[in-house]
Amino acid sequence: GDSVTQMEGPVTLSEEAFLTINCTYTATGYPSLFWYVQYPGEGLQLLLKATKADDKGSNKGFEATYRKETTSFHLEKGSVQVSDSAVYFCALAGSARQLTFGSGTQLTVLP
């Protein structure tokens, strides 16, 4: 079945540092890939998505590229801010319509 493997946390960075959160997946066919973010005390929000190979999703300075050859969708940001502190979830939507999530990565950005 479909699965998502996500870099384990927690991750602690200083403000303006470079961020990478690794995500790899297993799925049949051509899934859509997503990053969701959960800020403290808030619900899950879509951060970015990509629906086909080589697509790059981007939002709020975050980027992720759908790499079919490596089955990966790593999240990157060039310069993190304290306000980026949150839990980040990688997810896929495969042949079934529901989302399959990774276990989440807690990011803390220190001033």
Added chain:
Amino acid sequence: GAGVSQTPSNKVTEKGKYVELRCDPISGHTALYWYRQSLGQGPEFLIYFQGTGAADDSGLPNDRFFAVRPEGSVSTLKIQRTERGDSAVYLCASSLVQGGRTDTQYFGPGTRLTVL
């Protein structure tokens, strides 16, 4: 417009009791999903509705769990004979379905269920 809403936001119950959790999707969204999120984990799929019918209930853990969406809008997740292991945050999401492909899922704030 209004997002997905869920009520109650918190529910504390005793082992063995029955609970109902409600979800109001975004207006016009035909697809509705229930997920369960345990502490420190990602959400896990429970059930998916397309319109009024349950298109996929393969994620329901056992027959104590049941969900309905009688008019194709509001949905209720029902849990009978609750157990302590049912304690989790229950999330609802809704989406459009366009051209046979599911669009982005939008999540509600969740209901935190605690079974004592």
